[in-house]
Amino acid sequence: MQDGNRKMNSKLDEFFKSERARVFEPGPYFTQRVMARLAEQISVQRENGIWDGVLSGARPVFALAMVLLLAFMAIQLFLPDMPERGPIDAVLSPDQTDGEHLIFSGADPSSPELEKMIIITEDGQ
Amino acid sequence: MTFEPELVIRAQAGEGAAQEELVRQFSPMVFRLVSRFFRHREDVEDLAQDVFFKVFTRINQVRPDENFPGWLRRVTINTCYDELRRTRRRNAAFEIYGPQQENEPVAAAEVLVDPGDFGIARVALDALDPKLKIPLILKEVEELSVAEIAQSLGITQTNVKVRLFRARKKLAASLAASPEVKRS
Numbered sequence: 001m002q003d004g005n006r007k008m009n010s011k012l013d014e015f016f017k018s019e020r021a022r023v024f025e026p027g028p029y030f031t032q033r034v035m036a037r038l039a040e041q042i043s044v045q046r047e048n049g050i051w052d053g054v055l056s057g058a059r060p061v062f063a064l065a066m067v068l069l070l071a072f073m074a075i076q077l078f079l080p081d082m083p084e085r086g087p088i089d090a091v092l093s094p095d096q097t098d099g100e101h102l103i104f105s106g107a108d109p110s111s112p113e114l115e116k117m118i119i120i121t122e123d124g125q
Numbered sequence: 126m127t128f129e130p131e132l133v134i135r136a137q138a139g140e141g142a143a144q145e146e147l148v149r150q151f152s153p154m155v156f157r158l159v160s161r162f163f164r165h166r167e168d169v170e171d172l173a174q175d176v177f178f179k180v181f182t183r184i185n186q187v188r189p190d191e192n193f194p195g196w197l198r199r200v201t202i203n204t205c206y207d208e209l210r211r212t213r214r215r216n217a218a219f220e221i222y223g224p225q226q227e228n229e230p231v232a233a234a235e236v237l238v239d240p241g242d243f244g245i246a247r248v249a250l251d252a253l254d255p256k257l258k259i260p261l262i263l264k265e266v267e268e269l270s271v272a273e274i275a276q277s278l279g280i281t282q283t284n285v286k287v288r289l290f291r292a293r294k295k296l297a298a299s300l301a302a303s304p305e306v307k308r309s
Binding site for chain 2: 019024030033038
């Protein structure tokens with residue numbers, strides 16, 4: 001048994017020794033090949049756009065978000081701001097007196113200052 | 126040729142000449158290490174390229190006071206480990222789902238034809254789990270110390286010793302079970 005183990009160990013030692021001798025050397029153009037691969041990778045990275053930085057699975061979501069954002073910006077840009085007066089106000093306002101305008105503008109009609117102003121404007125007319 | 130740490134700083138700054146010089150200086154070391162784990166020259170060359178590619182994409186991780194050759198050795202061993210695991214998974218999948226690959230690294234027929242050429246030992250070594258194979262090769266073939274292996278693999282020295290013990294035991298068991306060894 002011990003003799004068998006010794007034989008096997010010596011065989012393994014010989015095997016490891018043979019493995020030590022088995023070495024590949026770099027070829028004459030290895031350095032150039034590595035540098036070319038590096039340069040290629042750098043140029044690919046430069047060519048990559050915004051989509052290459054996004055995971056392929058997340059691209060549809062990202063695209064939808066971009067479309068929504070652009071649509072929102074377009075609406076904000078092209079549609080006019082909400083008018084301060086509604087259509088009914090716009091129609092009726094030419095017929096309103098200054099006193100009525102003060103009342104409909106949302107000011108507190110019970111305040112004595114407003115009451116005084118209405119009397120003054122009504123008297124003036 | 127002595128290594129100048131200045132080269133790493135210049136390579137970190139993106140200087141092509143410094144990167145080229147690093148490849149020139151360290152490619153024999155990388156080739157030697159990768160040769161320990163792979164038997165075909167094409168595989169060795171491809172992996173050596175991968176190693177340098179990784180090195181230059183992560184070179185900013187090297188601290189000025191860090192031992193660059195040691196760091197490079199770690200990157201090389203990790204690259205080999207990843208590739209060995211991939212090969213092992215691929216071979217396992219082929220055994221289950223597909224026909225045997227034509228250009229297997231070590232074919233059984235080769236062992237039968239040339240048993241004197243350590244064929245059985247090679248098969249037994251290649252059959253080892255990369256976790257056991259790498260420390261064993263680093264110890265027995267690359268002749269690194271346990272401390273150096275631990276540092277290269279990022280594990281404790283005790284863990285290295287345990288892995289070496291298991292690797293030797295498995296290798297001996299595989300060899301003892303082979304018909305050629307039984308005959309002798």
